[in-house]
Structure formats: C-alpha cells, structure tokens
Amino acid sequence: MANILIVEARFYEHLNDLLLEGARAAIEAAGHTHETITVPGALEVPGAIALAADAYDAFVAIGVVIRGETYHFEIVAGESARALMAMTLDGLAIGNGILTTENEAQALTRARRTEKDKGGEAAKAAIAMLELQKRFA
Numbered sequence: 001m002a003n004i005l006i007v008e009a010r011f012y013e014h015l016n017d018l019l020l021e022g023a024r025a026a027i028e029a030a031g032h033t034h035e036t037i038t039v040p041g042a043l044e045v046p047g048a049i050a051l052a053a054d055a056y057d058a059f060v061a062i063g064v065v066i067r068g069e070t071y072h073f074e075i076v077a078g079e080s081a082r083a084l085m086a087m088t089l090d091g092l093a094i095g096n097g098i099l100t101t102e103n104e105a106q107a108l109t110r111a112r113r114t115e116k117d118k119g120g121e122a123a124k125a126a127i128a129m130l131e132l133q134k135r136f137a
C-alpha cells in the first residue's frame, strides 16, 4: 500500500472540491492512502511537492487555472506544468490534475467526477508512475 500526497492549489474552492473528490476516490479504489496539503495557487504546487518529496510514495497535483486578462495565465499554467514535468523526469511519481481552461464552464466539466474526472485521472496517473518506479527500481 502506498501513501500518496495530494497537493491542492486552492484558488477556486468549489472546483477544487470536485477534483479532490475524484482524486481521493481513485486512490482509495486502488487500495492506497492519501493526505492533502493546501497551497495558495498552482505556482506553489511544484515547490510543495519538492519539499515533501522524501515523505510520500507519489503525488497528485490538483488545481484550476482559468485565463484572465493578462499574460499571467501562460506563466501560471505553463510554469506549474513545466516544473511538475521536471520533477517527473527526476523520478518522482506525479499525476498532474491542474486544469488550465478558458472559462469556468470548461473547468466544471473536467472537475466533476461524473463527467471528465480529471482529479481521478491524475491520481491514476500518479499510481501508474509509482508502479513503474517500483518496476525499474
């Protein structure tokens, strides 16, 4: 059994609650345990995972980045994804469930467990990478 850390960027409360529901259900269905920590936004998620890297078996990044009026969307969406990918390439088992959408409607569809369930999808990805990590250790 693995212990998985969910790191949520709690920028949109209601959307995160939906993503967390799917991620937790997927982890529990696979027979693993989970804990959750909260950071202000998606830019803080990679740093939080780096700080906790030695304490958990795998990680699920959860959050929602919705485009606003400025270039900041590209920074938040792109840099959080880039940093998570870099840590994956360093061997951490991470699933990325940070939504990057044009509007809230797109985010809702992807956050709902009964629709696209991107939280559950990210959790399953983290578990898959953990299994590969163990296979190639």
Ligand SMILES: Nc1c(NC[C@H](O)[C@H](O)[C@H](O)CO)[nH]c(=O)[nH]c1=O
Binding pocket: 009, 010, 011, 040, 041, 042, 043, 044, 063, 064, 065, 066, 067, 076
């Ligand atoms: N606009 C969104 C943000 N912005 C905040 C940043 O992630 C970060 O917390 C801030 O720049 C301080 O370092 N974060 C999201 O998760 N979603 C957004 O839509």
Ligand SMILES: CC(=O)[C@@H](O)COP(=O)(O)O
Binding pocket: 065, 066, 067, 068, 069, 070, 071, 072, 073, 074, 076
């Ligand atoms: C993704 C963001 O950072 C965004 O919410 C910020 O909105 P704005 O670009 O209008 O400042």
